[in-house]
Amino acid sequence: MKTLLQLVLALAALACTQAALAQSGQYAAANRAVQISEARRANAALMHHFTWNSRTEIIVQGQVKDIRIEQVQYGPWGQLQHNLLNDQPAAGGVFLPTPFGFLRKAIAQGEKQDMENFLKGLKQMLQQYTLPTTGKILDFMSTATPAGPDENGMYTLSGYNVVQPGDNLTIWVNPWTRHVRQVKVSTTFQGDTVQLHATFQTLHQSGLNYAAFAEATVPAKQLSVQVQNYNYARLAY
Numbered sequence: 001m002k003t004l005l006q007l008v009l010a011l012a013a014l015a016c017t018q019a020a021l022a023q024s025g026q027y028a029a030a031n032r033a034v035q036i037s038e039a040r041r042a043n044a045a046l047m048h049h050f051t052w053n054s055r056t057e058i059i060v061q062g063q064v065k066d067i068r069i070e071q072v073q074y075g076p077w078g079q080l081q082h083n084l085l086n087d088q089p090a091a092g093g094v095f096l097p098t099p100f101g102f103l104r105k106a107i108a109q110g111e112k113q114d115m116e117n118f119l120k121g122l123k124q125m126l127q128q129y130t131l132p133t134t135g136k137i138l139d140f141m142s143t144a145t146p147a148g149p150d151e152n153g154m155y156t157l158s159g160y161n162v163v164q165p166g167d168n169l170t171i172w173v174n175p176w177t178r179h180v181r182q183v184k185v186s187t188t189f190q191g192d193t194v195q196l197h198a199t200f201q202t203l204h205q206s207g208l209n210y211a212a213f214a215e216a217t218v219p220a221k222q223l224s225v226q227v228q229n230y231n232y233a234r235l236a237y
Contacts, residue, residue, distance in 0.1 A: 033138035039178075046208050048074040053085070053231040059224040060115075073235065118190070118221070125189050126196065126216065128163045140169065154181055163187065177202065179209045192220040203232055 051073040058065045071083040131137045140159050148155035150172075158170040167187035174181055185196040198214035210229055217224045 030138055033134050033141055036137050036141075037134045043209055046206060047210070048078070049235055050206075050208065050232050051235055052210075052229055052233070054082075055228045055230075057224075057226045059226070061222040072229075122189050122194065122216075122218070125163075125187070126185070126194070129169060129185050129187070129196070131162075144169075149175070189218070192218050194218050206234065208232065 051071060054070050054072050056066075056068045056070075067086070068084065069086045071085055073081055075081045131140055140162055141157070143161075144157045144159035146155060146157050150156070153175070154172045155175050156170055156172050158168065160166075160168050162169045164187060168185070170184045171180055172182035173179070179202050180200050182200065183196070183198045185194075187194050194216065196214065196216045198211045200209055201212040202209045210232065211227070212230070213226070213228050215224060215226045
């Protein structure tokens, strides 16, 4: 799912060191927000030099509606390019374009339209948690609570009411590498609880930090979208 991938890649840029977590004061927070924005741009630029595989599953009421495996890379104009590696829908499925790219289960037309509308709105809501500007990052850092280290040596930065009342965004950070290791978002959409959980890995040679696995769930609708990214390889050019 392109949107979920972009979301977790953007959140991956919010890395903080142990010292930064302990900083206080408006100037220090503003300075760190600028550093995070710069780190985000650097990691995004590095990502443009790689190709990788992405496996996406849409699960509704415990049934896999579709599995899609793609080779992904950035095009010359900065757009993500998806090359489909498998063309097998879920059992009995038929292709149905959606805001997330696909949904190939043959269901009633009214259900298809309801699902499309819900996924489109969910996508737009989740995009706000990328904290796309330096100002949004600063707002989060100014109110978030640092904690740690935990039993794995990770530090956390947790904030409430980040996008809408009652939500929560928590980031786990390795203080030695400055890389994000885990991200969780708990929020609501159209009255339903929505949860996003992502785990990250880092390529040792290049330092590229990426979302290895991410899952967005809507328990009330028994809906889950899972994305696994793997086989990262540097482009030869």
